[in-house]
Amino acid sequence: MTPTHDVVLVGGGGAGLRAAIAIAEFNPRLDIAVVSKVYPMRSHTVSAEGGAAGAIAADDSLDEHAFDTIAGGDWLCDQDAVEAFVREAPQELLRLEHWGCPWSRETNGRVGVRPFGGMKKMRTWFAADKTGFHMLHTLFQTSLKYTTVKRYDEWFVTKLLVDEGRVQGVVAIDLASGRVDAITARAVILCTGGCGKVFPFTTNAAINTGDGMALAYRAGAPLKDMEFVQYHPTGLPFTGILITEAARAEGGYLINKDGYRYLQDYNLGKPHKEPVFKSMELGPRDRLSQAFMKELEKGRTIETPYGHVVHLDLRHLGAKKIDAKIPFVRELCMKYQGLDPVKDLIPVRPVVHYMMGGVHTDINGATPLLGLYAAGETACVSINGANRLGSNSLPELLVFGARAGRAAAEYASQWFEVTPGIVAQIEDERRYVERDLLNRKGHERIADVRAEMQKTMEASAGIYRDRASLARGAAELSQLRGRLADLCIEDDSRTFNTERVSALELGFMVDIADTIIAAAAKREESRGAHQRTDFPKRDDVRFLSHSVVFRNEDGSPRVDYLPVTITRWPPAERVYGEAAAHAGSHQGTGSTLPAGETV
Amino acid sequence: MRDHIKVQVARYLPEKQSEQTFDEHEIPCPKDWVVLDGLNYIKDRIDGSLSFRWSCRMGICGSCGMTVNGEPKLTCATFLAEYAPGPIRIEPLRNFPIIRDLIVDIGDFMRKLVSVKPWIVRKYEKPLRDGEYIQTPQELDEFKQFSMCINCMLCYAACPVYGLDPKFIGPAAIALAQRYNLDNRDEGAAQRMEVLSEHAGMWGCTFVGECTKVCPKHVDPAGAIQRYKLTGAIESMKAFFMPRGA
Numbered sequence: 001m002t003p004t005h006d007v008v009l010v011g012g013g014g015a016g017l018r019a020a021i022a023i024a025e026f027n028p029r030l031d032i033a034v035v036s037k038v039y040p041m042r043s044h045t046v047s048a049e050g051g052a053a054g055a056i057a058a059d060d061s062l063d064e065h066a067f068d069t070i071a072g073g074d075w076l077c078d079q080d081a082v083e084a085f086v087r088e089a090p091q092e093l094l095r096l097e098h099w100g101c102p103w104s105r106e107t108n109g110r111v112g113v114r115p116f117g118g119m120k121k122m123r124t125w126f127a128a129d130k131t132g133f134h135m136l137h138t139l140f141q142t143s144l145k146y147t148t149v150k151r152y153d154e155w156f157v158t159k160l161l162v163d164e165g166r167v168q169g170v171v172a173i174d175l176a177s178g179r180v181d182a183i184t185a186r187a188v189i190l191c192t193g194g195c196g197k198v199f200p201f202t203t204n205a206a207i208n209t210g211d212g213m214a215l216a217y218r219a220g221a222p223l224k225d226m227e228f229v230q231y232h233p234t235g236l237p238f239t240g241i242l243i244t245e246a247a248r249a250e251g252g253y254l255i256n257k258d259g260y261r262y263l264q265d266y267n268l269g270k271p272h273k274e275p276v277f278k279s280m281e282l283g284p285r286d287r288l289s290q291a292f293m294k295e296l297e298k299g300r301t302i303e304t305p306y307g308h309v310v311h312l313d314l315r316h317l318g319a320k321k322i323d324a325k326i327p328f329v330r331e332l333c334m335k336y337q338g339l340d341p342v343k344d345l346i347p348v349r350p351v352v353h354y355m356m357g358g359v360h361t362d363i364n365g366a367t368p369l370l371g372l373y374a375a376g377e378t379a380c381v382s383i384n385g386a387n388r389l390g391s392n393s394l395p396e397l398l399v400f401g402a403r404a405g406r407a408a409a410e411y412a413s414q415w416f417e418v419t420p421g422i423v424a425q426i427e428d429e430r431r432y433v434e435r436d437l438l439n440r441k442g443h444e445r446i447a448d449v450r451a452e453m454q455k456t457m458e459a460s461a462g463i464y465r466d467r468a469s470l471a472r473g474a475a476e477l478s479q480l481r482g483r484l485a486d487l488c489i490e491d492d493s494r495t496f497n498t499e500r501v502s503a504l505e506l507g508f509m510v511d512i513a514d515t516i517i518a519a520a521a522k523r524e525e526s527r528g529a530h531q532r533t534d535f536p537k538r539d540d541v542r543f544l545s546h547s548v549v550f551r552n553e554d555g556s557p558r559v560d561y562l563p564v565t566i567t568r569w570p571p572a573e574r575v576y577g578e579a580a581a582h583a584g585s586h587q588g589t590g591s592t593l594p595a596g597e598t599v
Numbered sequence: 600m601r602d603h604i605k606v607q608v609a610r611y612l613p614e615k616q617s618e619q620t621f622d623e624h625e626i627p628c629p630k631d632w633v634v635l636d637g638l639n640y641i642k643d644r645i646d647g648s649l650s651f652r653w654s655c656r657m658g659i660c661g662s663c664g665m666t667v668n669g670e671p672k673l674t675c676a677t678f679l680a681e682y683a684p685g686p687i688r689i690e691p692l693r694n695f696p697i698i699r700d701l702i703v704d705i706g707d708f709m710r711k712l713v714s715v716k717p718w719i720v721r722k723y724e725k726p727l728r729d730g731e732y733i734q735t736p737q738e739l740d741e742f743k744q745f746s747m748c749i750n751c752m753l754c755y756a757a758c759p760v761y762g763l764d765p766k767f768i769g770p771a772a773i774a775l776a777q778r779y780n781l782d783n784r785d786e787g788a789a790q791r792m793e794v795l796s797e798h799a800g801m802w803g804c805t806f807v808g809e810c811t812k813v814c815p816k817h818v819d820p821a822g823a824i825q826r827y828k829l830t831g832a833i834e835s836m837k838a839f840f841m842p843r844g845a
Contacts, residue, residue: 038652039709041750042660097731100719100782102739102746109733133659134746141717141775153709176698205654238631241657332657335676336631447643491648493614496699499647 001184001418005150006030007408008170008185010157010212012040014132014394015376015401016191017139018092022405024146027413033183034143035152035172037207037501041140044193044205045397048132049244049328050116051124052394054090057113060121062086069392070569071583072118072284073356073385074528074538076225076546079567081363081381085392085399092398093125101138102127114325115249116391118284120277120580124391129244129328135394152183156501157211159429160188160219160372163421167219167371171429175501178494180433182426186412187371189404190216191397194355194377198509198516200454202352203235203242212378214508216359217515221367222548224380224562226512227520227530228356230388231463233288235351237306239336243329243348245390247341248281250325253313254288255345256300262310266291269577278580286387286529287576289350293463302347309347318342350463354393356384356529357519360548360562365404371411375404382546386528437500442486446502449483450509456480457513461520466534470521477513484510515549518557523547540571604628605685606637608649611697619697621688622646628683634674635663638689638701651701658815661749664756665701666690671756673815692756694765705752711768712750714794715776720787732784745778745823747816754810754820766799770810770820773801777823780830792834801827 007023009016012034023032034040055065065086070077097103097111104126106112116124127134143149155172161182162168169184192212196204217223233254234243248254251274256262261271261280268287269279276282292310295301301308314322314329319342322330333341358380365373365381376397383396460473484507491499525539526532545561552558575583603625611619626640635653642649651674653663658676665674668688679687695703725732754770761767776795780788795801804824811821 038654038660038662039705039750042654042662044655044660046660046749047655047657091727094727094731098719098724098727098784100779100784102743102782103731105734105736105739107736109735109738111731130659130747133749137746137748141712142719144713145716145718176704205656205660207654239656335658445643446647488647490646491650493612493648493699495612495614496650496702498650499642 001420003169003184003186003416003418005033005183005185006412007187007189008033008035008183009189009191010035010170010215011043011191011193011378012036012151013043013191013193013376013397014045014136014139015378015397016040016189017143018398018401019189019191019375019405019408020149021139021143021146022402023409024148026406026409028148030148030409030412032149033152033185034149035155035157035170035183037154037156037175037211039153040151041137043136044208045132045136047203047205047242048135048394049129049242050246050249051114051126051131051391052093052135053116053119053124053389053391054093054395055086055121055123056090056111057122060123064120065123067569068119069383069389070385071574072389073387074574075540075544075571076382076385076527076564078382078565079569080565082383083567084363085383085396088399089395092395092402096135096138096398099138099142102134104128114246115275115277115282116389117245117248117282118278118389119391124249126246129246129326132394156504157215158433158504160215161422161425162219162369163419163425165370166416167369168418168422171426173433173501175496178497180430182422184418184422186414186416187373187408189365189408190359190372190374190378191376191401192378195509195512196352196355198454198513199229199352199457200451201235201240201458203232203240204352209505209509210512211505211508212374213359214511216367216369216372216374217511217551219369219372220551221369221372222360222550223515224357224360224546224548225382225519226357226515226549227523227547228386228528229352229461229516230285230354230356230529231289231350232285232353233292233350234312234348236332236337237304237309237347237349240351241332241336242351242353243312243332243346244326247312247314247326247329249275250321251275251317252281254281255311255313256295257302258300262295262300263288263291266294267577279577283576284387284389289463290531292350304347307349309349311345312348313345314341315343315345354388356380356382356386356388361404363403364407365400366407373404373408375400386530433500437489437503438492440487440489440503442488444483444486444488446487446499446506449480449487450506453477453480453510453513457516461516464531464533465520466532467521470517473517474521477510477517480510514557518559519547519549522559544571602628602683604637604679604683604687606641607686607688608638608641608701609690610649610700612699623686628679630680632679634667634672634677634679634687634689637679638674650699659749661751664692664751664753666693666756671753671813673751673753676815692752694756694758694762695752707765708750708752708755708769708772711772712775715768715772715791716787717775717779719779719782719785720790721784722786734783738783741783742778742781745774745781745818748774748778748818749816751815753813753815757809757813759807759809760803760805764799764803767803768795768800770824773827774818774820774823777827792831795827796831796835801831
């Protein structure tokens with residue numbers, strides 16, 4: 001049997017669209033399908049704000065970008081992957097410029113760059129503070145000119161088809177009609193983004209339910225470094241809407257209830273009027289979120305109806321700079337918080353933002369499962385290690401979207417037939433999704449079970465964890481599985497049944513939650529975003545390694561380890577503030593940022 | 600603060616109903632809830648079968664456009680309390696076929712979008728090694744506003760011309776065509792003009808300006824259409840007076 005398509009992409013965000021274009025350009029004879037549960041331009045890449053890193057400034061170098069990334073990741077990054085990443089990032093960003101991305105410019109018409117947290121040089125390309133929005137729409141609109149890219153908009157993938165050791169396509173629901181169909185292929189690339197919805201308070205959109213991670217995990221591919229969950233230090237309370245790091249890069253201060261720039265108490269340097277690279281408010285996200293927790297313990301945060309907050313102070317930047325560089329921050333604050341950052345303090349608190357972990361892939365996006373690839377936040381290559389630096393995720397989805405696209409295209413250019421073994425799998429899945437699920441009339445509401453899972457995750461695997469909290473989390477998740485089996489799906493219709501989708505997403509998320517807890521429980525050290533109060537130090541002897549979680553036959557997680565690839569930067573202490581100026585292979589000046597406008 | 604509001608929500612399920620009906624619910628109305636929060640409250644606590652699209656809840660993904668008390672709105676950017684004590688009536692976007700409840704079929708727009716070639720068209724593409732195209736901040740400002748379209752479809756729902764003539768290419772697609780025409784990196788204006796000069800192109804617009812009024816991102820599609828018409832008129836005059844190839 002001939003497959004329906006050569007390559008199927010699951011997800012149509014930045015990584016998926018970049019991969020699709022890469023395949024179309026690699027081999028114009030290949031038939032490509034983008035299967036996405038939302039129209040591609042709705043994908044969560046759209047919400048990325050601050051920018052995309054790629055070293056282009058005269059005083060910058062690829063090695064410095066690599067070093068900052070590796071130090072930022074607390075030495076858990078694979079350095080060969082980081083080297084490829086920093087080398088290809090500027091090329092990819094430039095390609096996007098050629099495709100029309102409206103990058104913010106210098107007065108002379110060249111692309112402008114801005115500083116960002118944990119980065120020692122100005123290397124973050126930006127399109128005001130709607131960088132992800134512009135990148136996604138540029139990619140989507142550009143993808144429309146490739147006639148070999150067919151789209152399945154609003155199709156929800158429920159299962160990967162695997163037979164004779166090869167991934168051979170997916171089973172998916174066409175949401176509008178409710179039809180369940182197989183979409184077979186020679187290769188599948190998972191580009192479904194993150195899984196922030198596993199937690200209660202997140203910047204992530206409703207769609208970020210980790211579908212690709214769960215699909216891979218259930219199909220037998222391992223998930224890597226799942227214990228590393230990034231909390232962004234500045235989310236608006238209640239909504240969890242992100243206030244971009246660019247607000248601090250442009251000079252914003254974080255202050256506690258006494259108006260004190262508290263980061264100076266946490267080994268992040270001394271406060272200056274102007275922002276300093278890798279110092280204070282431009283420290284890395286993990287350290288800033290941890291500092292918030294310490295302030296909370298000290299009683300120096302501000303209590304609000306939606307939890308404790310600190311303040312982000314942008315008032316001294318003035319309306320002109322705010323409107324030129326971070327207009328969306330002002331728009332969001334006025335709309336959702338009823339305040340104007342030009343004259344008011346912005347209440348902020350740490351919020352789950354990004355998953356460093358994901359489907360284990362090699363440097364070309366290939367998973368250990370033949371025919372299966374992954375890219376973007378879904379994947380873990382890993383260039384992010386234990387903590388991703390701000391503005392590395394957008395270039396990552398371009399670089400590794402393109403790499404995965406080319407690798408899958410090469411693989412799919414070989415001739416494979418679909419094996420007969422998948423027919424029974426398709427029928428089983430169809431029966432489950434079309435009949436069993438629609439007739440499930442148990443006693444539990446989806447929203448209740450979901451809220452319980454989210455609460456469990458925050459309580460057991462939040463910014464600080466320990467053995468007891470993680471054990472409690474594991475026990476609660478196992479109880480939740482019972483409730484999951486007793487769901488009530490009120491909606492038994494086929495047409496655009498969003499409740500059926502929510503039930504499937506919840507199942508995916510509980511699997512992912514399991515892997516996060518299991519990996520976090522086994523890593524008895526503190527590194528980057530994984531902070532164990534019972535093991536407060538980094539332990540390179542035991543844990544300079546990636547965790548990989550496999551799914552056992554009975555559904556339980558099994559944690560194993562893989563070595564970290566070290567090329568040129570041997571593990572060292574991670575330093576910020578004044579000390580950061582002297583760390584790394586290249587000496588920086590550590591001076592304050594150059595003054596002047598780049599827009 | 601925890602006042603309640605009466606909500607009337609449009610329901611339509613083609614498998615079971617031939618006509619739209621309304622469900623009425625009394626729901627909480629805290630001051631920071633947007634209309635979408637109210638819908639999620641209904642879905643999570645009262646009726647799991649209510650169907651609507653949403654994702655980012657921050658006014659950027661463009662999924663959650665609906666008709667709120669007769670006006671097209673992004674429900675994640677419209678506060679419930681503005682309508683207290685109600686009743687507030689929530690319906691699907693107008694001018695589109697309804698798939699179910701509050702979900703409309705936007706396939707027509709997706710096809711029209713492709714027809715205006717919303718990508719950079721060039722005779723000669725500069726190789727990457729030659730670096731970026733130079734674009735000054737002023738040149739960027741020429742098209743920036745039109746690049747802010749989130750494809751939320753509010754402008755189509757508000758457009759009386761699209762309501763009468765579904766062949767009309769519509770505000771967002773024209774604004775996006777103009778976004779590329781005005782980009783100094785692009786050379787595709789003539790190709791797009793062919794599409795837009797057709798019967799269902801820009802000439803259908805009678806400049807009612809509703810599209811610009813409802814746009815949540817201040818894209819000003821009406822302005823784009825007017826500018827386009829002017830260019831179109833000049834081009835056709837040129838074609839009339841000047842010999843081909845001049």
